[in-house]
Amino acid sequence: MKIIEEHINKKQPEGLKPDGTPYNILIIDDSMFIVKQLSQILASESYNIIDTATDGEEGVRKYKELYPKVDLVTLDITMPKKDGLQVLKEIIDFDKEAKVIIISAIGKQDFVKEALLLGAKNYIVKPLNREKVLERVKKVLI
Amino acid sequence: MTRQILTILLDNDIFGIDVRVIQEVIKAFDVRRIPDAPNFIEGIINLRGEIIPLIKIKRLLETDFFDLYKNKKVIILNFGEGNKIGLVVDKVLRIISYENTEIKPLETISVSKIAEYIIGTIERDKQKISIIDIMPIFYSSNGSFLYKRFFTKNNTDVFISKNLFYKIKEKLEKINFPFNNLTKEGVIKYISKIANIKGKSIEEIIKDDNIFSTSHFSFNEERTCFFENKPDMYLIDEIIESLVYEKKKSINLWVLGNPTGEDARSIAIIFYVYKSINSKIRIINSYNDYDKLKSGLNKEYKESYLKNIPSSLIEEFFENSTNGFVLKKEIEKTICFDFFCPNPKFSPSNIDIIYAPNFILKNFDKISLLMNNFYKALNKNGKLITGLFENIENFENRFKKYYIKNRLVFIKE
Amino acid sequence: MRIDFIDPFLDATEEIIREILNIGPKRGEMELKEQESIPDIGVFLGLTGQASGRMLINFDRELASKIIEVMNGEQHTLDSEMGQATIGELGNMITGRAITKLYERGFHFNLTPPSVIVGNNVKISTLGIETLSVPYELEYGKLEINISIKENV
Secondary structure: OHHHHHHHHOOOOOOEOOOOOEOEEEEEOOOHHHHHHHHHHHHOOOOEEEEEEOOHHHHHHHHHHHOOOOOEEEEEOOOOOOOHHHHHHHHHHHOOOOOEEEEEOOOOHHHHHHHHHHOOOEEEEOOOOHHHHHHHHHHHHO | OEEEEEEEEEOOEEEEEEHHHEEEEEEOOOOEOOOOOOOOEEEEEEEOOEEEEEEEHHHHOOOOOOOOOOOOEEEEEEOOOOOEEEEEEOEEEEEEEEEHHHOEOOOOOOOOHHHHHEEEEEEEOOEEEEEEOOHHHHEOOOOOEHHHHHHOOOOOOOOOOHHHHHHHHHHHHHOOOOOOOOOHHHHHHHHHHHHHHHOOOHHHHHHOHHHHOOHHHOOOOOOOOOOOOHHHHHHHHHHHHHHHHOOOOEEEEEEEOOOOOHHHHHHHHHHHOOOOOOOEEEEEEEEOOHHHHHHOOOOOEOHHHHOOOOHHHHHHHEEEEOOEEEEOHHHHOOEEEEEOOOOOOOOOOOEEEEEEOOHHHHOHHHHHHHHHHHHHHEEEEEEEEEOOOOOHHHOOOOEEEEEEOOEEEEEEO | OEHHHHHHHHHHHHHHHHHHHOOOOEEOOOEEEOEEEEOOEEEEEEEEEOEEEEEEEEEOHHHHHHHHHHHHOOOOOOOOHHHHHHHHHHHHHHHHHHHHHHHHOOOOEEEOOOEEEEOOOEEEEOOOOOEEEEEEEEOOEEEEEEEEEEEOO
16 A cells, blocks of 8 residues: 555665664764764764764763763864874774764875774765765764 | 097087197196186186186087086197187097098088187088187287287276167167166166177167067066076076085075076076085075966976077986976976065075076065065075166165176175 | 965865855965954964964955855854854864875875954964965955965974
């Protein structure tokens, strides 16, 4: 019947796990603008922004507090107090399975390489584009 | 009759000099420079107690190519009666015998000065050798030895009537060349000098359109070839040579006025020719138009730009590229393209030579800012080379004026 | 100032502005200055690495408001936290893109987090470090990028 077809053909939001609960994302970025933009993009596909942090120290602390609920972390490299790559290292040291995507305005090859070597799963260069963000996030979570 | 000549290389061509006037061949050493001497005089040397003047025969005969050979040889000519001259040549080849009957006259009428002194040509191993008639170069028709007249100084002070002054002003304004306090004195001196050399009056020179269509009167920031302004390049060569011999660790030049970089690259080549020395050179090529400056980066040159360089030397300085020639990387990297406009505060520092042909004219409205920039940029004894007609004396008294080989240069003392 | 330093900043500015506003900015005449004036709002980021210095981008009220509106999908004032965060992010993106380009040319630079200044004709001086000032004009208003770089020899 049509209603059943519509129900079957309705696209499942990308932010939901197979069991129907949303993926939890921790956003670590000192820019209020990026936090808002990322939240909007991810929330539109039903990802759950479990928390945000505006500097590296806060970010590491929150990841540890929320562990093991965080499914994915988005991390900015250029932040005050603690450098993004250092934060990445601390999170991976704490949790080897941590999934971190670096978000940065800088697209230098050696940065990207270093981040990936340190354990980041992917790297997005700003400006943020809805398709790009969703695609990379989906890729990492699968 | 059999004769013998010593063959020599001058740029691309081989010449022969009769061995009967040749005393010996040596390497130039301990050359004492003579201030204010004509530019074809290298200087004097002391050869076993005898003082012998060294003459750059290429300059004397006004050849086409820029002088890029270093480590040259000197041929000591002995004309008898104590008249000796050292002839500076690029390379000395070998002694050849020939018969008078082999000599062929020159095929075409040549406008170059050296053609006046060629007896004819012979051929050896498929190469053409031009035989130089050495005597008329240094002896007048009544037998007097000429080199002594080379040392007389030209009187540079000239008196111009008001009438003549206005005629010159009018002529220059017609060709859009600015005749103002900056250029006035320089132009008058130049025109008087030309009049002197040509044995004509200043009125006659003003009427000669050929003189005013040369590149000296062009305001152009573009160049049509490397070493386009040869007299300036020779002057810079002299100054670089003295800095090299002072064993200066680093030599810094600031070049302004030619955004696409031909002047800077010519100077980089001049320096490059001084191989195996310990000085490091840095050339800052500045201009106040960003886009024009940018177009000069990595510029590829057509062959016509290389016309002032002896063909055998082109591969020493250039590499082939898709659209022509580029300067070799090791030479190009001594040059840095830099945006600059006259401003109250910022200029490069530690500069030994500023070469700014017509840049002051182009930025006349900011001349005091610019003079300040120049003064701050230069080291002690640093030299400012302005355009041929730019005399900054009315605008700047912190520099002292000097004449180097008859060319006005400003020095920061 | 070396052209190879200037180019990446000009290209980055023109590209990012075009990506956000869909029109290209028109470049005006460059100048070497020691003091800049911020008409209404400016963002600055420090540069470290091979050379030290900073990048300061000034906007007039009209252009800044337009940019904030386009980037957020809604309006925010220049005094609001969101408005300033947006301008800060723009500065971050432009400088980040410039650093990437510099890297591609073999120069190693890094940037610091941005700071945003809001005021009326605030004057800023770099105290002896050479600053290149490049003005741009768009139909929405004006901006000016000021690059101060001192090479670490």
